[in-house]
Amino acid sequence: MSTETRRLRRVGRTLAWVVLSVAAVATVIPFLWMLGVAFRPASDLYAHPAQILPGHWSLDGFRAVATQLPFGRLIVNTFVFAGGATLLLLLFDSMTAFALARLKFRGQNFVFILILATLMVPFQVTLIPVFLTLFHLGWLNTAHGLIIPRATSALGIFMLRQFFSQLPRELDDAARVDGAGAFTLYWRIILPLSKPALASLFVIQFAALWNDFLWPLVVTSDISHRTLPAALTLFSSTGGVDHAALMAGAAISLSPLAIAFLLAQRFFVQGVAASGVK
Amino acid sequence: MSLAQGVTGRSGTPAAPVPATRRRRRARFNPAYVFIAPSLLLIVVFILEPIVQTGWMSLHDWSIGEAHHKFRGLANYSTMLHDHRFWNALKVTCGYTAAVCIGQVVLGLLLAEMLRRTTWFTALLRSAFFFPYISSLAVVGIVWKFVLDPQVGLVDGWLGSLGLGQPNWLQSTSLALPTLIFIGIWKNFGFAMIILLAGIQGIPEYLYEAASLDGAGAWGRFRHVTLPALRPSVLFVVVIATITGLQLFDLPYVMTSGGPLFHTESIVEYLYQQGFVNFDLGYAAAIAWVLFLLILAVSLVQLRALRYRDVD
Numbered sequence: 001m002s003t004e005t006r007r008l009r010r011v012g013r014t015l016a017w018v019v020l021s022v023a024a025v026a027t028v029i030p031f032l033w034m035l036g037v038a039f040r041p042a043s044d045l046y047a048h049p050a051q052i053l054p055g056h057w058s059l060d061g062f063r064a065v066a067t068q069l070p071f072g073r074l075i076v077n078t079f080v081f082a083g084g085a086t087l088l089l090l091l092f093d094s095m096t097a098f099a100l101a102r103l104k105f106r107g108q109n110f111v112f113i114l115i116l117a118t119l120m121v122p123f124q125v126t127l128i129p130v131f132l133t134l135f136h137l138g139w140l141n142t143a144h145g146l147i148i149p150r151a152t153s154a155l156g157i158f159m160l161r162q163f164f165s166q167l168p169r170e171l172d173d174a175a176r177v178d179g180a181g182a183f184t185l186y187w188r189i190i191l192p193l194s195k196p197a198l199a200s201l202f203v204i205q206f207a208a209l210w211n212d213f214l215w216p217l218v219v220t221s222d223i224s225h226r227t228l229p230a231a232l233t234l235f236s237s238t239g240g241v242d243h244a245a246l247m248a249g250a251a252i253s254l255s256p257l258a259i260a261f262l263l264a265q266r267f268f269v270q271g272v273a274a275s276g277v278k
Numbered sequence: 279m280s281l282a283q284g285v286t287g288r289s290g291t292p293a294a295p296v297p298a299t300r301r302r303r304r305a306r307f308n309p310a311y312v313f314i315a316p317s318l319l320l321i322v323v324f325i326l327e328p329i330v331q332t333g334w335m336s337l338h339d340w341s342i343g344e345a346h347h348k349f350r351g352l353a354n355y356s357t358m359l360h361d362h363r364f365w366n367a368l369k370v371t372c373g374y375t376a377a378v379c380i381g382q383v384v385l386g387l388l389l390a391e392m393l394r395r396t397t398w399f400t401a402l403l404r405s406a407f408f409f410p411y412i413s414s415l416a417v418v419g420i421v422w423k424f425v426l427d428p429q430v431g432l433v434d435g436w437l438g439s440l441g442l443g444q445p446n447w448l449q450s451t452s453l454a455l456p457t458l459i460f461i462g463i464w465k466n467f468g469f470a471m472i473i474l475l476a477g478i479q480g481i482p483e484y485l486y487e488a489a490s491l492d493g494a495g496a497w498g499r500f501r502h503v504t505l506p507a508l509r510p511s512v513l514f515v516v517v518i519a520t521i522t523g524l525q526l527f528d529l530p531y532v533m534t535s536g537g538p539l540f541h542t543e544s545i546v547e548y549l550y551q552q553g554f555v556n557f558d559l560g561y562a563a564a565i566a567w568v569l570f571l572l573i574l575a576v577s578l579v580q581l582r583a584l585r586y587r588d589v590d
Contacts, residue, residue, distance in 0.1 A: 020392060024406035027464065031409070033432045034421045049427075050435030092316040099313035111314060118325045120577040122525050124546050125570040126328035128335065128553050128563050132342075133323070149324040152317040182309040211414035213528045214546070218554060229416040233532055236420050243430060246420065253417045261412050265405060268412060272469060273476045 031254070038062065038248040045243055061244025062252075068245060069235055070224055071252070078227040078253075081146045081216070082209040088151035089205055090198055096152075097160035098186045102172060112161075118154040124214065131218055141225045146216060150209060156201050159274060163197040164190055200271035203264065207257055228253040329570070332563045340560035347560070354564035364565065366540050367548040374459055374544065375523030381463035382519050383512060386470025391500060393471070394478050404475070408468035415465060419532035422461050423448065448534050451541050458529050458542055466522070470515045477511030478504060517580040524573055545569050 033052050037045055038061045040054030048055060065071060099105065100112055123130075130149055131140075139145030167190065175185045191198070216230040223231055232249050235241075261268055336355070339348040358364050389407060393400040410418065425432045426447040434444040447457045481504065489499045527546040530536050536543030536551075543551075545565065553562030 016392065020389075020403055024403045027468075028406050028409055029432070030418070030421050030425050031413075033425060037424070037430075045430050048435075049430045050432060050439050052432070092320065095313040096317040099310040103308075103310040103313065105308050105310035105314075108310075111318065114326075115317075115321065118321055120574055121325055121329060121570065122521065122573055124525055124527070124549065125332060125566045125573075126325055127549075128559055128566060129328035129331035130324055131554075132559075133328070135342075149320070152320040154321070157317060182313070186313070207412055211412075211416070213414065213416040213531075214550070218550075229414045232420060233416055236423070236532070243424060247424065250417050250421050254413050257412050257414075258409075261405075261409070269408070269472055272411075272472055 034247045034250055034254075037243055038251045040244065042243060058244070061242070061246075061248035064242050064245035065235075065249040065252070068242075069231060069249065071249070073224055074226060074228050074231050075252070077143070077225060078210060080143055081227050082206050082212075084143070085147045085150045085209050086202055086205045088147065089153060089156055090202060092152045093156035093201070094160050094191060094194070094198065095186070096157045097164050098190055100157070101161045101164035102185070102190065103182060115154045115157050119158065127214070127218060134219060139219075141220050141222045143225070146219050146225075146227075150215065153205070156205065159201060160194070160197060163194055167193055196270070197274075199267050200274055203260070203267040204271035207260075207268070210257055332566050332570070335560055336564035336567050338560045340558075340563070342557050342559060350560070354561050357561065358564055358568070363540060363543070363548060364545075367543050367545045370455060370540075370542060371524060371526055371544045371546075373455065374462060374526055375520055377459045378462040378466065378523050379516055379519040381459070382467045382470045383515055385463065385467040386474050386515065387508075387512070389467070389471045390474035390478050391504065394475065404468075404471065407471055410465045411468040413465075415528040416532050418465060419461070419529050423533045426457065449538055451538050454534055454538060454542050458533065461529060461533075462523070462526075466519065470519070473515050474508060474511050477508045481507045513580070513583055517576065520576050521573055524569065524576070 029052070036052045036054050039057050039059070041056055041058045041060060044055045096115070100108065100115075134140050134145045134149070137145070139148075171189055171193075172185060175189055180188070210227075211229060212227070213229045213233070216227040217233075220226045220230065223234065226234070228249075232246070232253055235249065236246055335347075337349060337351060339350050339353075341347075389404075393404055424430065426434070428434050428444055428446060433447070437444055445453055448454050485503045485507070486499055489503050494502060525546055526544040527550065530542040530544055530547050531550070534542045536547050546569070549562050549565040549569070552558050552565060
């Protein structure tokens, strides 16, 4: 009887792995289908919609999307927005986190609690007044209008403060004995030691901003200032859509993060595990 | 490791008080203020002031371009009380949030438990499951809209080749919201899996050995060791999923425009329509305040629940 149950258990386990593998393939099928549609002519798609691989290959979708949308411009915009805001955010958040974790100043607790409190404020809540502020400043449809309001995050400050607090206190004393001031301590000692935390924060923030939709949708109305997701939506809602072009556009929008994920999966997983915010 | 754990862990310990003599000697300029200035300025200008302003605007009849805004007291809020479209949006948002939250936690738990050992194969499966999470929800919405397209879509293509009917996924009043829920779960279960996996891998092995010695089977070990130890991680996923769900916008905007007949219109989408399409900014601000209170309530419940955990 025990060999019988053991065999049953082995069959069950094999079955579970088969189910898991099928589920994994099913999870990424929309992406595979997207790539297939991007590379096939419309006639082929209408004839065999259930097929994932193209019957005929063609680059027409990529050509079409590049002529119908200012695609080079959109890619640059998205990189400037996501990259610019993330770099500024790393600088500002690490500075604040450094002051909170390693320096002493009056009002320190108050500032920390203030920052913690803003963790609970989703940006949708402040969207309308922020929109009006940008409107009055003449910052709508500009790169700095997109970037500057997103250049700090309570979450980033919080994560980095945690990390900085764990670095040994002796570092500060040693630096002071050598005559280093706060700026040297921050720039030459704390930051270089915090590369893993900074890298994780960079990856999740860059990904979040690259994927962001509502914010660029509200701040930009002019297609030449939009980012990829917002521009692509505009494109998809115009009538008589060219499927191959749309899926080619989607594939191009997804590819930078997909490639980064394949190359540096560790940072994505660590960043997400440490923060858990998109 | 998680954000939520840190909240209670750190904020509870106040900084050491500075002795009066030292404080006097430091009366000269403190460089710390330079370090906090940029972030603090941005937080005040783009978060704190706008929250107050949202509240102030919600008390007015506020339209763009006008110099004077008529004060209306709580009129926007009483309009909201009788606004069917608002209650519908609230219902849609809460239904979506609850369903995606539950689906995500159940799938995440199942996968984290099954893929707990790290081999090249489990690593591959984990990457596949995690992949949707890193992609843009708006772009993924566009892709899914075509996957579900009745004419050229993959799903109906398959159903058709099996000789089955082709439901109108996104145009049907009964199917549209469940379809968005399915996509919401598909997008996010990898996140739950990663968080719960980190939790599972932190459970010491001796607990399982002890449970085995007590005669617990696989289910017993899961029920009495894994689940209790994972409580904080599960709670964390629930909170994040709830907050993300309440902010639902991209999927209905891209896939259904809130339709058919508002069956998928979320709060943020309604807010967007009122604010940026109808330019009724006062009313949109009132909706934003209600959303804020809703999310604040969820966050406070989270903090409470976490405090209980620390007492355990």
